[in-house]
Amino acid sequence: MGVWYVKKLxxxxxxxxxxxxxxxEERVEPVKAFSVRDGHYIYEGFFVDMESREAxxxxxxxxxxxxxxxxxxxxxxxxxxxxxxxxxxxKLKAAALLNRPCIARFHNDADGIIAAILLSKINPCHKVPxxxxxxxxxxALADLSNFHFFPKPLAVALDFGSSEESLDxxxxxxxxxxxxxxxxxxxxxxxxxxxxxLVNPLKHELPSDxxxxxxxxxxxxxxxxxxxxxxxxxxxxxxxxxxxxxxxxKTALAxxxxxxxxxxxxxxxxxxxxxxxxxxxxxxxxxxxxxxxxALKRILQISKxxxxxxxxxxxxxxxxxxxxxxxxxxSGKMATLLAEHIREKKxxxxxxxxxxxxxxxxxxxxxxxxxxxxxxxxxLVEKVSFIVSGGGHANAASFKIRDASFKDExxxxxxxxxxxxxxxxxxxxx
Numbered sequence: 001m002g003v004w005y006v007k008k009l010x011x012x013x014x015x016x017x018x019x020x021x022x023x024x025e026e027r028v029e030p031v032k033a034f035s036v037r038d039g040h041y042i043y044e045g046f047f048v049d050m051e052s053r054e055a056x057x058x059x060x061x062x063x064x065x066x067x068x069x070x071x072x073x074x075x076x077x078x079x080x081x082x083x084x085x086x087x088x089x090x091k092l093k094a095a096a097l098l099n100r101p102c103i104a105r106f107h108n109d110a111d112g113i114i115a116a117i118l119l120s121k122i123n124p125c126h127k128v129p130x131x132x133x134x135x136x137x138x139x140a141l142a143d144l145s146n147f148h149f150f151p152k153p154l155a156v157a158l159d160f161g162s163s164e165e166s167l168d169x170x171x172x173x174x175x176x177x178x179x180x181x182x183x184x185x186x187x188x189x190x191x192x193x194x195x196x197x198l199v200n201p202l203k204h205e206l207p208s209d210x211x212x213x214x215x216x217x218x219x220x221x222x223x224x225x226x227x228x229x230x231x232x233x234x235x236x237x238x239x240x241x242x243x244x245x246x247x248x249x250k251t252a253l254a255x256x257x258x259x260x261x262x263x264x265x266x267x268x269x270x271x272x273x274x275x276x277x278x279x280x281x282x283x284x285x286x287x288x289x290x291x292x293x294x295a296l297k298r299i300l301q302i303s304k305x306x307x308x309x310x311x312x313x314x315x316x317x318x319x320x321x322x323x324x325x326x327x328x329x330x331s332g333k334m335a336t337l338l339a340e341h342i343r344e345k346k347x348x349x350x351x352x353x354x355x356x357x358x359x360x361x362x363x364x365x366x367x368x369x370x371x372x373x374x375x376x377x378x379x380l381v382e383k384v385s386f387i388v389s390g391g392g393h394a395n396a397a398s399f400k401i402r403d404a405s406f407k408d409e410x411x412x413x414x415x416x417x418x419x420x421x422x423x424x425x426x427x428x429x430x
Contacts, residue, residue, distance in 0.1 A: 110237025112159035114213035162188035
């Protein structure tokens with residue numbers, strides 16, 4: 001009769017869903033008399049030997065092998081984009097079939113939001129918006145607490161979590177028995193691969209234009225679920241060169257606007273409502289567009305320029321002088337706004353936009369791929385001591401300032417470092 005995996009809590013004589021060792025699911029009455037410590041219940045995640053009528057909490061190795069057998073037994077249409085898509089899809093789908101506890105943290109912007117919504121098509125895990133681009137130690141401890149130390153839960157990071165700053169959190173999650181899956185398109189630290197299943201296009205020399213939402217759409221397509229319209233919104237949110245429609249761009253902006261104001265922990269259900277309600281979506285888009293238009297007008301009034309080596313021009317402004325504090329758009333969105341304006345007016349100009357606040361500096365390239373900003377941020381972290389951490393893409397990057405009282409000094413040091421970087425580094429000819 002073999003060993004069965006218990007999906008839900010059961011008591012004497014109660015029927016439940018169990019999964020056989022071959023991955024097939026059945027609804028049965030597995031035990032009327034059994035040996036278990038408290039004599040009354042068998043808990044989720046327990047194994048039951050149907051010959052001896054004994055139940056036990058499996059070892060990590062037993063669970064690992066059982067989960068692998070279920071994952072490998074799934075029938076999917078494997079994607080050719082990246083080999084990890086198959087592994088990620090199997091893991092997410094099998095976790096849902098086995099009722100494994102799962103928490104998915106998603107970056108709280110249009111790309112991360114779409115990735116979370118697409119994930120729900122194959123796994124209804126608990127979803128938490130993440131306003132920072134690292135998996136923090138507090139996040140990891142909170143997740144372990146929510147897992148209630150259930151054996152082998154699954155922690156998922158969407159559109160963030162590839163950097164060095166997340167490594168400690170992954171150690172904490174692993175120490176509590178959790179398995180970690182990271183789906184992202186930002187520059188990654190190779191050590192993340194030692195602690196998590198990492199799905200990232202940069203591992204395969206694909207551009208970051210393959211957004212997390214797009215990658216998630218490829219994962220669920222393996223199960224014959226095709227929602228290209230949502231993937232397009234993800235592409236629009238990150239201005240991907242893969243292309244997107246005007247409607248997708250409007251939806252992405254509406255989501256970004258909502259994300260800026262939505263209280264922590266209450267966001268996911270609202271985002272799904274925005275996607276389904278045209279009136280809400282259009283209202284949010286109009287509000288966002290109005291705010292962007294006002295911000296651009298002010299940015300053009302206060303921005304300054306500086307000539308840099310290698311034919312570059314720096315456009316810079318203090319984002320705190322643009323509008324009211326804590327109002328949309330944020331400093332990164334302002335940098336994108338000015339970069340798009342310059343690109344429209346001077347498409348061939350080799351320009352860099354710098355948006356400054358007392359806590360963060362954000363860079364954007366006007367002409368794509370004329371410089372690798374992610375490499376500059378790595379260079380900067382080594383050269384300027386008041387930089388805490390940073391990251392981003394080749395064409396967009398940001399980093400935090402350690403002490404707001406030294407903002408002016410930090411900006412001067414960053415600009416000087418940028419000049420040195422441009423002198424020292426060979427640049428693309430495009």
